[in-house]
Amino acid sequence: MDTAQRLKKPGVTASRDKSEAANTLAPHTPVQTRRAFEEVALQIRSQLSSGKLRPGDRLPAERDLAEQFGLSRNTVREALRTLEISGVLEFRKGTTGGAFVREGQGDGVVTGIADLYRLGTLGHEHLTEARMVVALATTRATCERGSQMDLDALVNNVRAAETAVKAGNIGERVSINLEFFRILANASRNPLLIILTDAMIEIQVLLLEVLTPAPSSTVMASRRRLLKHLLARDTERAISEMEVHLKALEHHYVSQRRNAPAGATQSGAWQRIRRQT
Known part of the structure; x- marks a missing residue:
């Protein structure tokens, strides 16, 4: 958009060690539904609501999440991408990368x-x-x-x-x-x-x-x-x-x-x- 840069949205700074946060998250419940990726996204959102996940936290590795949910990695990946598109998660590259909960943005x-x-x-x-x-x-x-x-x-x-x-x-x-x-x-x-x-x-x-x-x-x-x-x-x-x-x-x-011309x-x-x- 060429009008003007967006104003910076207010966020929340996480105080916990990221690796510690990833290791202490509550275990997830195995999923058995037709649209399993939606249930995965719902459970992650629920952990945000309860405070078990906070902005800045890193989620467990994709392989570990797949095991916890009892689903394929492709299904988990689809859920994480859905959360990324909606602005809940962001993906970082490198040895310390992964899926992270975004700071509060709209x-x-x-x-x-x-x-x-x-x-x-x-x-x-x-x-x-x-x-x-x-x-x-x-x-x-x-x-x-x-x-x-x-x-x-x-x-x-x-x-x-x-x-x-x-x-x-x-x-x-x-x-x-x-x-x-x-x-x-x-x-x-x-x-x-x-x-x-x-x-x-x-x-x-x-x-x-x-x-x-x-x-x-x-x-x-x-x-x-x-x-x-x-x-x-x-x-x-x-x-x-x-x-x-x-x-x-x-x-x-x-x-x-x-007054717009109908035939145009x-x-x-x-x-x-x-x-x-």
Whole structure:
């Protein structure tokens, strides 16, 4: 994604010796089901929930897991790959490598939500409603507990967006404007709001493949008002401005979807939007 680098997600630092953790894990229960790899993944997730596995821990070797589960190594490997794709595990190479529990990150969640949109499970109206809830929550949290460093980052973001507007670089302005929401979410100090914001932006980028961005004059005027309220830590006015801004964006995008030429060659993104209109 070319909009901006993701903000670093909050994680947990493991304090146990990794080899010790791998050797002291509770034994697994042999599996006898048609989709055995799902049960393997479920048992590993259960150990995470119970605290028997923690971020940074290394799982036993694939051969040892296969013996504990009473399954083939291929089945265990499939389960581990499933957990890797979902963001639970990561694989490291070398003599000290293997399957490790990842530090707390939301990449798998973001990808999953974006895929639900691509599949049509999530419609544009769902995105609009969820984006409103998340953005207003992050605005409130930033007013209440954002640091001065967070506020400075927002100021710099708005200045960069204004520079892009003066240069006539709309694509850069849009990218910077989306980054504003990441900074706002990071200032909330709420990992879930950060992950959900990333997911909303991921879908917004898909929409902007076929929809024209809102006019710079409208967006930047609202952004300057919002920034003023954030710097003053005026929670209610900041929330009100954010709500007005998002409703204006929705009106802008709805108009485009309704007026799109039916006979034009449509990309997959346009077909997805048409199904949701």
